[in-house]
Amino acid sequence: MKTLDWNTLFGERARRIQASTIRELLKLTQRPGVLSFAGGLPAPELFPKEEAAAKAAEILRQKGEVALQYGPTEGYFPLRAWVAEWLGVSPEEVLITTGSQQALDLLGKVFLDEGSPVLLEAPSYMGAIQAFRAYGPRFLTVPAGEEGPDLKALEEALNQEYPRFLYLIPSFQNPSGGLMPLEARRRLLEMAMERGLVVVEDDAYRELYFGESRLPSLFELAREAGYPGVIYLSSFSKVLAPGLRVAFVVARPEVILKFTQAKQGVDLHTPVLNQILVHELVKEGFPERLDRIRTTYKAKAQAMLEALDREMPKEVAYTRPKGGMFVWMTLPEGLSAEALFRQALEENVAFVPGGPFFANGGGENTLRLSYATMDRERIQEGIRRLGKAVKGLLATA
Ligand SMILES: Cc1ncc(COP(=O)(O)O)c(C=O)c1O
Known part of the structure; x- marks a missing residue:
């Protein structure tokens, strides 16, 4: 029987779809004990679990022939x-x-x-x-x-x-x-x-x-x-x-x-x-839901900024977000966020190196921190660990 080499069988488009190195790196952040600022995931405590459970059951019972x-x-x-x-x-x-x-x-x-x-x-x-x-x-x-x-x-x-x-x-x-x-x-x-x-x-x-x-x-x-x-x-x-x-x-x-x-x-x-x-x-209570979400993220952002102000050396720059889920950090020119990523993993903290966000390359000294999924204590502990990794990298640069 002839063996199949799938890579020669895929089309031109598949050749453009590559596994990103970053996704491979991010798998490492799943390790137990790692405090991860990497994911862009929303805060799970804000999910309407009970409400969704009740409404889904009602929809299936009352409108099942449409819903299914x-x-x-x-x-x-x-x-x-x-x-x-x-x-x-x-x-x-x-x-x-x-x-x-x-x-x-x-x-x-x-x-x-x-x-x-x-x-x-x-x-x-x-x-x-x-x-x-x-x-x-x-x-x-x-x-x-x-x-x-x-x-x-x-x-x-x-x-x-x-x-x-x-x-x-x-x-x-x-x-x-x-x-x-x-x-x-x-x-x-x-x-x-x-x-x-x-x-x-x-x-x-x-x-x-x-x-x-x-x-x-x-x-x-x-x-x-x-x-x-x-x-x-x-x-x-x-x-x-x-x-x-x-x-x-x-x-x-x-x-x-x-x-x-x-x-x-x-x-x-x-x-x-x-x-x-x-x-x-x-259809009901959406503005109130949005208020709760905003309050939650605002508090998390504040917790991260307080910790960054305390822990980061002055050579490092970071944004002060007016909304959303992310802080963007810039290391001194010439330093690599991927090198920091490896150092940070040793401290059991993770983030996303910024390079892959640049369609034509560059940004090697940038990184993204998401404050959305962690509580105040873990945000502060994570930034303490990250500060240690940054200082370590600066010392060896
Ligand atoms: C800017 C932006 N656009 C689109 C998406 C994809 O969102 P969705 O979950 O609606 O597919 C994301 C997800 O993080 C995003 O950050």
């Missing part, structure tokens, strides 16, 4: 209508997706050909880079910091090339935690409108603000200005439960139609039971 049946690709209509009302759009402009991660893949499928230019922030969400990469685009990047993308660099990039789309996370960016100020949002939108540029706004963290209120999204500003070119992505993962895999895209009906056709080939539709459950969980 195939459903429309666009999504369970009452949930689409709820999202539409929440965002002030019409239900025809909403597509329910299986996580925002699916929306990122659909974006690649619908907009990217091999070699297509696509513009991202550096750093940007690793999962987006991975989803787009499968379609073989050419990544263009602009530096981004605590106030979002560098608009000068963005303008220069746009003057040179017209990308298929610009992908941005303007509020509490993953991984940098950055927040684009209102003026920057307006300026960016002007640039997009002048050029007819498609902007993809990934707003997974929007509701997790620590201040008084949230900023208007690019999508809202674009609607006010009559510009249809912003595609808006958001998700129930960070405000309800990521395991339900329910998220949504909002865009002009022409775009929604193309995404719907593309989604049909992927999973026909997002699980109906999960969509009904999400609808039941958000």
Whole structure:
């Protein structure tokens, strides 16, 4: 019998899908005793376990023939209508997706050909880079910091090339935690409108603000200005439960139609039971739930910042997030976050080295810390251990 060499049988696309070294590294963080700031996971104590259990049972008993049946690709209509009302759009402009991660893949499928230019922030969400990469685009990047993308660099990039789309996370960016100020949002939108540029706004963290209120999204500003070119992505993962895999895209009906056709080939539709459950969980008391989530993350962020202020040597810089789940740290130039990762593991503490968040390389001296999953004591103990590892690395540098 002829033996099969699978690697020669896979297609071109599979060759672009590589196991990331970072995911291999992160497996080490699962060891017992490791305090991990690595995962981007929401706080499990915020999951509506009892409520979901009761509602799921009720849904299955009362609407089992709908919940267990195939459903429309666009999504369970009452949930689409709820999202539409929440965002002030019409239900025809909403597509329910299986996580925002699916929306990122659909974006690649619908907009990217091999070699297509696509513009991202550096750093940007690793999962987006991975989803787009499968379609073989050419990544263009602009530096981004605590106030979002560098608009000068963005303008220069746009003057040179017209990308298929610009992908941005303007509020509490993953991984940098950055927040684009209102003026920057307006300026960016002007640039997009002048050029007819498609902007993809990934707003997974929007509701997790620590201040008084949230900023208007690019999508809202674009609607006010009559510009249809912003595609808006958001998700129930960070405000309800990521395991339900329910998220949504909002865009002009022409775009929604193309995404719907593309989604049909992927999973026909997002699980109906999960969509009904999400609808039941958000239709009452959602603002109060968001308040609880914000209070919880704000306290965790504060605990981390207090500990960082106490434990980190002055050579190390870190952001002070105004919302979201992440602190972004920069080591002195020339130091490697991967080397720190190994040293930190010896102290039983973990984080994500920043390199993989840069689509075109760089950022070797950066790292992401998530404060979302641990309690105050463990955050403080973890940062104490990390401080020790950082001082150790600096001493040997
Ligand atoms: C910026 C960003 N977009 C999308 C996702 C994917 O979220 P979902 O759980 O909705 O697939 C994440 C998850 O961490 C994220 O940080």
